Amino acid sequence: MADEAPLRLQDHLCFAIYAAAHAFGQAYRPYLEPHGLTYPQYLVLLQLWERDDRTVRELGDGLFLDSGTLTPMLKRMEAAGWVARRRDPRDERVVRVTLTAKGEALRRQARAIPEALGCAARMAPEEMAPLRDSLTLLASRLRGRDEEAG
Amino acid sequence: MADEAPLRLQDHLCFAIYAAAHAFGQAYRPYLEPHGLTYPQYLVLLQLWERDDRTVRELGDGLFLDSGTLTPMLKRMEAAGWVARRRDPRDERVVRVTLTAKGEALRRQARAIPEALGCAARMAPEEMAPLRDSLTLLASRLRGRDEEAG
DNA sequence: CGGCGTTCGATTGCGCACAATCTAATCGGA
DNA sequence: TCCGATTAGATTGTGCGCAATCGAACGCCG
Numbered sequence: 001m002a003d004e005a006p007l008r009l010q011d012h013l014c015f016a017i018y019a020a021a022h023a024f025g026q027a028y029r030p031y032l033e034p035h036g037l038t039y040p041q042y043l044v045l046l047q048l049w050e051r052d053d054r055t056v057r058e059l060g061d062g063l064f065l066d067s068g069t070l071t072p073m074l075k076r077m078e079a080a081g082w083v084a085r086r087r088d089p090r091d092e093r094v095v096r097v098t099l100t101a102k103g104e105a106l107r108r109q110a111r112a113i114p115e116a117l118g119c120a121a122r123m124a125p126e127e128m129a130p131l132r133d134s135l136t137l138l139a140s141r142l143r144g145r146d147e148e149a150g
Numbered sequence: 151m152a153d154e155a156p157l158r159l160q161d162h163l164c165f166a167i168y169a170a171a172h173a174f175g176q177a178y179r180p181y182l183e184p185h186g187l188t189y190p191q192y193l194v195l196l197q198l199w200e201r202d203d204r205t206v207r208e209l210g211d212g213l214f215l216d217s218g219t220l221t222p223m224l225k226r227m228e229a230a231g232w233v234a235r236r237r238d239p240r241d242e243r244v245v246r247v248t249l250t251a252k253g254e255a256l257r258r259q260a261r262a263i264p265e266a267l268g269c270a271a272r273m274a275p276e277e278m279a280p281l282r283d284s285l286t287l288l289a290s291r292l293r294g295r296d297e298e299a300g
Numbered sequence: 301c302g303g304c305g306t307t308c309g310a311t312t313g314c315g316c317a318c319a320a321t322c323t324a325a326t327c328g329g330a
Numbered sequence: 331t332c333c334g335a336t337t338a339g340a341t342t343g344t345g346c347g348c349a350a351t352c353g354a355a356c357g358c359c360g
Binding site for chain 1: 157158159160161162163164165166167168169170171172173174176177178189193196197200212213214264267272273277278281282283284285286288289290291292293
């Protein structure tokens with residue numbers, strides 16, 4: 001009976017998020033590609049621009065990525081000359097990632113990007129903030145965190 | 151001067167979307183993995199459950215994916231027995247994708263998934279709809295569509 | 301000191317995603 | 331009818347993403 005029409009693809013919140021993530025990736029491309037950057041690499045640099053000298057684990061905690069993703073990405077970024085990777089002498093298990101001069105310089109060229117994307121989205125900052133906060137809360141609930149954080 | 155602190159990672163709407171997409175992928179995993187499904191494959195099935203017998207292009211238009219992604223994915227889904235792929239006799243360029251009996255049967259088992267995820271998100275449908283609509287509009291703007299659709 | 305469990309990151313294998321390129325089929329106009 | 335342009339998928343190469351596994355380094359406890 002109700003066996004038909006379980007839920008249309010377009011009705012799914014998860015698909016709206018999936019599609020928006022793809023659209024953002026595509027929207028960033030023309031701004032990042034001239035620098036040879038990909039979007040996930042840009043996210044790594046955003047973290048390092050905010051605070052330099054982070055471990056692989058710290059970067060992964062911030063982006064929800066593990067070493068299986070980060071290790072090869074950071075090696076590519078090292079080969080491109082934006083970051084340096086070296087073992088912490090005090091704990092040889094830890095790899096610390098730092099910006100090079102080239103990675104620092106990229107920061108200045110990248111400052112215009114967020115504003116450009118905001119224009120492409122044609123959305124005012126006042127609209128973006130609650131949307132962002134709703135999504136952050138949703139993600140934290142999906143991860144099973146936040147317990148009684150209400 | 152203002153050269154420091156361009157924008158923190160956590161302030162970016164794009165990152166909130168990126169992180170929410172990942173969180174959804176992880177949240178779906180325990181429901182899909184027992185069936186041997188991945189999340190993008192589930193999206194393909196959602197489209198076919200809604201209306202069977204679609205071309206690769208139609209599936210790609212709905213999911214914003216191209217043949218480079220869909221061709222191998224559909225081959226895996228065919229190998230798993232959920233769909234069949236065959237050339238349209240009237241236009242040999244076109245590949246039509248149809249559900250098998252096994253793919254139809256999976257539909258019934260999958261009916262409980264959206265509700266389960268809604269519970270995991272701990273979000274009422276009345277909250278989800280506007281969030282979904284905001285994201286869909288945002289994505290359409292980022293794609294450069296929608297022109298004066300206000 | 302010696303041994304055990306933990307932590308860190310690297311590695312492997314698989315699947316998604318996209319740009320670029322290719323081939324075959326179809327369509328359209330001279 | 332023939333030729334060029336277009337369209338649909340397939341293919342190739344590169345990079346992201348995750349589960350599972352591994353080995354080295356560390357910390358603790360006796």
